[in-house]
Amino acid sequence: MSPVNPDDSDESNKSEAVKSRTATDPNANLSQIQNNVKELPDQLLLMYRAVESTRNGVVITDPNRPDNPIIYCNPAFAEMSGFRIDQIIGRNCRFLQRDDREQPEILEIRKAIAAEKPITTILRNYRKNGQVFWNELTVSPVHDASGKLINFIGIQNDVSARKEAERRVSEFYSVISHELRTPLTSINGALRVIEDGSAGRVNAGVMKMVKIALGNSERLMRLISDILDLKKIESGKFKLSLQKLPPMTVIDTVIETLKPLADEKKINLIKDVKTHQSALFDPDRVVQILNNLTTNAIKYSPDGTDIILRVENPSSDSTRFAVIDNGYGIAREEIEKLFGRFQQLDSSDKRAKGGTGLGLFISKSLVELHGGHIGVESSPGHGSTFWFEIF
Numbered sequence: 001m002s003p004v005n006p007d008d009s010d011e012s013n014k015s016e017a018v019k020s021r022t023a024t025d026p027n028a029n030l031s032q033i034q035n036n037v038k039e040l041p042d043q044l045l046l047m048y049r050a051v052e053s054t055r056n057g058v059v060i061t062d063p064n065r066p067d068n069p070i071i072y073c074n075p076a077f078a079e080m081s082g083f084r085i086d087q088i089i090g091r092n093c094r095f096l097q098r099d100d101r102e103q104p105e106i107l108e109i110r111k112a113i114a115a116e117k118p119i120t121t122i123l124r125n126y127r128k129n130g131q132v133f134w135n136e137l138t139v140s141p142v143h144d145a146s147g148k149l150i151n152f153i154g155i156q157n158d159v160s161a162r163k164e165a166e167r168r169v170s171e172f173y174s175v176i177s178h179e180l181r182t183p184l185t186s187i188n189g190a191l192r193v194i195e196d197g198s199a200g201r202v203n204a205g206v207m208k209m210v211k212i213a214l215g216n217s218e219r220l221m222r223l224i225s226d227i228l229d230l231k232k233i234e235s236g237k238f239k240l241s242l243q244k245l246p247p248m249t250v251i252d253t254v255i256e257t258l259k260p261l262a263d264e265k266k267i268n269l270i271k272d273v274k275t276h277q278s279a280l281f282d283p284d285r286v287v288q289i290l291n292n293l294t295t296n297a298i299k300y301s302p303d304g305t306d307i308i309l310r311v312e313n314p315s316s317d318s319t320r321f322a323v324i325d326n327g328y329g330i331a332r333e334e335i336e337k338l339f340g341r342f343q344q345l346d347s348s349d350k351r352a353k354g355g356t357g358l359g360l361f362i363s364k365s366l367v368e369l370h371g372g373h374i375g376v377e378s379s380p381g382h383g384s385t386f387w388f389e390i391f
């Protein structure tokens with residue numbers, strides 16, 4: 001028997017011309033097999049064994065016969081469907097469907113088949129015992145050498161476990177938004193009323209505890225809104241409302257909002273506006289990004305230092321915002337991790353506190369939604385410049 005393992009074949013003897021043809025020509029494998037009729041049974045056996053062994057369902061249909069019946073299915077497909085192979089051959093694959101045929105995916109498959117185009121989709125199917133499962137299906141046309149459609153091949157993957165996990169995550173998000181946010185907002189409101197004196201005078205010890213509770217409830221609210229933002233970003237549901245505005249307006253808003261926090265550490269927030277040219281951006285989101293970068297800068301800077309909020313035009317069609325601090329700076333290894341999800345600077349570091357670990361990831365996503373870039377220049381002991389550019 002001649003070798004069927006590609007490692008054992010005479011790969012090394014192939015001319016460069018054959019190698020490059022093999023890499024680009026979809027029929028190259030086939031013509032190579034046809035050129036070497038002696039090896040044909042072994043090559044076919046290899047493919048047959050591979051298709052029979054894969055854990056994905058594989059079916060081949062014949063579109064030149066009425067209703068495109070299945071002419072081959074592998075054991076994994078039989079197992080997925082719950083039917084025996086002899087009960088499957090000759091039927092159209094829609095036997096896996098039930099009454100919920102209004103699924104838009106079925107229409108998409110029908111259109112792709114009519115156009116002889118490949119398609120990948122996920123749809124609800126049913127096993128023989130009626131159990132529903134989510135089928136990630138890829139259907140591809142198979143053409144002969146003259147380009148005539150001869151078959152379709154379908155690859156099925158049962159993704160029910162993944163779908164269930166996604167459902168649970170989405171349920172978790174809705175619990176977070178309703179069951180947690182609503183009571184937390186009222187706790188926060190009550191603490192504020194005590195803190196600002198509207199609920200009557202309290203002694204210094206109680207006030208100290210109220211302030212701690214207030215700080216923590218605000219931190220939890222930030223975490224919840226970060227998680228909800230993250231979910232929206234990941235599901236592609238985050239919509240920007242773009243407006244043409246002078247960038248200075250957002251810098252003013254950020255400085256006004258964060259002045260009390262900066263004052264606690266006697267940090268000076270300095271506005272450095274080098275352009276008045278209007279730019280197209282979502283002001284709420286740019287404020288959110290700048291708020292995040294500036295809050296970090298305040299957190300990681302020593303008392304009494306300056307933080308500059310700069311805006312400039314590096315070129316006529318781009319606007320660059322930068323938050324420049326004279327803080328502790330960030331080591332190179334840390335910089336690479338910074339914009340990842342749930343990342344914080346070394347948590348054993350006394351400076352790392354109060355964040356959700358999501359802020360920079362969300363900022364990066366928001367900048368990218370604007371079609372821009374975000375980055376940082378920093379080294380330990382020399383402060384950091386966090387910048388983003390939108391076009």
Ligand SMILES: Cc1cc2nc3c(=O)[nH]c(=O)nc-3n(C[C@H](O)[C@H](O)[C@H](O)COP(=O)(O)O)c2cc1C
Nearest residue numbers: 061092093094096097106109110139152153154156
């Ligand atoms: C190769 C191939 C594999 C298919 N596999 C499945 C499948 O696993 N599950 C399914 O519901 N439909 C599958 N279909 C789609 C159905 O056979 C059918 O094309 C679809 O229901 C749309 O056509 P209809 O509206 O005539 O039913 C497959 C189609 C082809 C050509």
